[in-house]
Amino acid sequence: MMEARGFRQALRQLRQHKLRTLLTLLGMVFGVGAVIAMLSISEGGRQEALRMIDSMGLRNLIVEAVEFDPETLQEIRAQSVGLYAGDIEAIMTTLPMVEAYAAAKKIKTWDVYSLEGRANTEVLAVSSEYFSLGNMITRNGRTLADDDNRNYAQVAVVGAQAAEDLFPDGLAIDKLIKVNHLWLRVIGVLDKPEEGKKEFAGITLADDSNRIFIPLEMARKRLKIDSLESPLDMLKLKLKEGTDTASAARALDYLLKKRHGASADYRLIVPAALLKQEEQTQQIFTIVMAAIAGISLLVGGIGIMNIMLATVLERTPEIGLLRAVGARKKDIRDQFLMESVTIAGIGALIGIVFGLFLAFTVQLFANWPVAFSLFGIVISVVICLLTGVVFGLYPAIQAAELDPIKALQRD
Amino acid sequence: MIRLKGVQRHFHIGDQVVRALDGIDLRVSRGEFIAVMGRSGSGKTTLLNMLGCMDQPDQGEYWLDGVDVASLDDDALSAVRNHKLGFVFQSFHLLSRMTTLENVMLPLQYDHANPHPDAEERARELLERVDLGDRLQHKPNELSGGQRQRVAVARALINQPAVILADEPTGNLDSHTSAAIMELLTSLHAGGQTIVMVTHEDDIAANASRVIEMLDGKIIGAGN
Structure with missing residues (x-):
């Protein structure tokens, strides 16, 4: 109930700054998109290889x-x-x-x-x-x-x-x-x-x-x-x-x-x-991919942190007011966290669609086998949300720890 | 309603100690309308922050509606602000992305102890009381300064506060609108609302039932 309201407020806040939100999202979208596309392609290749070795x-x-x-x-x-x-x-x-x-x-x-x-x-x-x-x-x-x-x-x-x-x-x-x-x-x-x-x-x-x-x-x-x-x-x-x-x-x-x-x-x-070799190749591929995913999510996460710090600065008087009308530090922190997680979550969703689109485009034009990797999708979403939490936490804590008196004075 | 005893609040700026509040004793009874006056730097804003539970005394006692505020932690102070206090600021402090109605309902959102199924109903009533019944879905930037301050007053009333704390409520308004806001506050006072207001304008202070004069962190005069 509280979470639902927090989520709605976060969405509203993000809608308020469409372009800024979009630009922030891009990091996550491309990161997740690349990971999903590569996972789909590699999963397709793996299934194909296994099928062939099996045959x-x-x-x-x-x-x-x-x-x-x-x-x-x-x-x-x-x-x-x-x-x-x-x-x-x-x-x-x-x-x-x-x-x-x-x-x-x-x-x-x-x-x-x-x-x-x-x-x-x-x-x-x-x-x-x-x-x-x-x-x-x-x-x-x-x-x-x-x-x-x-x-x-x-x-x-x-x-x-x-x-x-x-x-x-x-x-x-x-x-x-x-x-x-x-x-x-x-x-x-x-x-x-x-x-x-x-x-x-x-x-x-x-x-x-x-x-x-x-x-x-x-x-x-x-x-x-x-x-x-x-x-x-x-x-x-x-x-x-x-x-x-x-x-x-x-x-x-x-x-x-x-x-x-x-x-x-x-x-x-x-x-x-061949199977053994294929498994080794797969393992290397997985490690490389995890590294790429990690880097892109890091970049996306830094983007989120950057924008959240700017948001906290911009909304300092609002934070002061919310504290004055009775918001606890925890309420402020949660509200900003909800926003960063929402950005990350939306980024993940768009990224998944983008990644699948990319994968199936590759399949269409390069004729590579592509397989839908549910594991990849789930793990991407989870990692994205975690990124939102990790990189949103610092700005959120900063917001929560603002002195309400000083925050109100900054206008 | 409010009792301050020997309240001190010192700020350290560099190696200088600023005695913003230097031994304040004050009693405010239920239903009083108090104006706090004084030059800038006299400590009146610090006093209001103290009364508003946004700050705590370094020394001394502060009792608000039977609660020993000086002993409370941050969460408890938030709850006190939420339940017992209503704020009216010089610069209104309305949230621009929210409608008038939502701005008025905002404090109830942070009342974690009690659900408020009637929040919208109450906000609507209060907005009608401040003559803004036809502006419920307007955003603050669609309202005039006087209208915004009336929204802020409605917001301060939504939790039926023990005390309304007003910090230069007419500071950003022209004389005509100021008079209207003061009329509103006076009518609230007439209805039994306790109000503490900071101002540096004599004619505004004249609306209060009691005027307190501050200088260098001390109360130097308490007139009528």
């Missing part, structure tokens, strides 16, 4: 073939044939912690179409485990099975986007698509994955939505693959539960180094390590 599988190790330009490739191939079935065999026999594997090979295509449409998609020849290791589920039909590979079955599983392009009317199962010179029967359509970035930490991520998956063995047999190409482009290894990913990664790297010599035609990706 790679924290218990997985990934080996990718490195691409080279034609001249270097000649030299490399003189030492190593690239990633191939022999590597898988070696891994599965020497590394007991590897539970399962999936292999994939990108197929060079010049033409992909169906009787109903055409698609600009990527064709991936995969082993049957590829789907289970990537947590990929079909919307219709089934994924590839071991039999499909063994029988060189001319079948395909298509991603959601590819299915839409090839079969605009929506029905894809059992229809035919043509990849280069080869007719394939669609046996499954994948579920649509979440929207997200295509690249993370320099690694291109699978956008399975616009892909066509065909049996690896069938592709090897029926589609032409350039002899200089690495026989496999990607190898995903699933580790047994409880395995230390770091030591498994070291063992794998050691083995592959031995087999591929000095050619360095593969690259090892450890999602668990």
Whole structure:
């Protein structure tokens, strides 16, 4: 009740000096705005990174073939044939912690179409485990099975986007698509994955939505693959539960180094390590942000203190009068504190709106992922109000401690 | 109503000691209208501040309406001012952002002990009494000097004070308006209100029931 009246009086007082209040607010607005914007962007980046790392599988190790330009490739191939079935065999026999594997090979295509449409998609020849290791589920039909590979079955599983392009009317199962010179029967359509970035930490991520998956063995047999190409482009290894990913990664790297010599035609990706790295980056970012927030709130707080000191000076006769009619020191102090906290609070609110606006503008134009950080908003408001109290306290105490007689005389 | 006994108040300015009040004995009975006169620097304003519980004696006793003021702390003094006193200043001291009505209600806002659901009603009545019933929503800068001082008088009356303390209430007003304000104070006095007024104008002081003359911190004459 008292607080409500104090708040109304504070608002009224601030309305009295609109421009001054606005200028004082700016410090808080920009401070909070910057913090909220950065938090939203960083939270967006973090969620995206976690989602991507998660999609790679924290218990997985990934080996990718490195691409080279034609001249270097000649030299490399003189030492190593690239990633191939022999590597898988070696891994599965020497590394007991590897539970399962999936292999994939990108197929060079010049033409992909169906009787109903055409698609600009990527064709991936995969082993049957590829789907289970990537947590990929079909919307219709089934994924590839071991039999499909063994029988060189001319079948395909298509991603959601590819299915839409090839079969605009929506029905894809059992229809035919043509990849280069080869007719394939669609046996499954994948579920649509979440929207997200295509690249993370320099690694291109699978956008399975616009892909066509065909049996690896069938592709090897029926589609032409350039002899200089690495026989496999990607190898995903699933580790047994409880395995230390770091030591498994070291063992794998050691083995592959031995087999591929000095050619360095593969690259090892450890999602668990990426996660750790991401967390560290996040931590640094948080510290930097806290520092920026601290500085901007300090600046905002000094602005508030400055304006409150001026206000106390200006309203000295009023303070004298209030004391004469019976206001206690505490009443005066609270009234001025209420004003500084109100400034800070309004600054925080405008700052939040401004920050969110900034974040979503960034999302719109820079296409960065942005996430609404409730924690950030709450903490900003709390810290702002605290700033209002801390920086308003000194002027408020000055006001309260004025000698009422002298205050009344100053006119 | 008011009893001062041997009240002293000294100020130290540099190494000089200014004896603003130097052994004041004074009794003011209920319903009296007292004018305090004296040259500037005679201590009359210090006396009024003392009576107004804005200041406390270095020595001596001050009893106001049965309360030993000299022994009170700051919060208690505030409460005494709020409950027992009404101030009228030379320069009105109205808050410019508030309406007439709000200015009059202001003291009740600081009466923490009692709620005042009828505050607005009372303020309205008082403003009608000072002939400003049609100026309730005006801001002070929309009023003339005389009107402002009448608002201030209404504000001083809102808590039904034991004593009204007026510090040169006509000092900023022309003679015509001064007369009107004095008429108002006189009518309050006639209604039984105790008033202590500081002035240096004889014709203003003539309205009082008793005149006290001060010089160098002492009361040198008490006439009628």
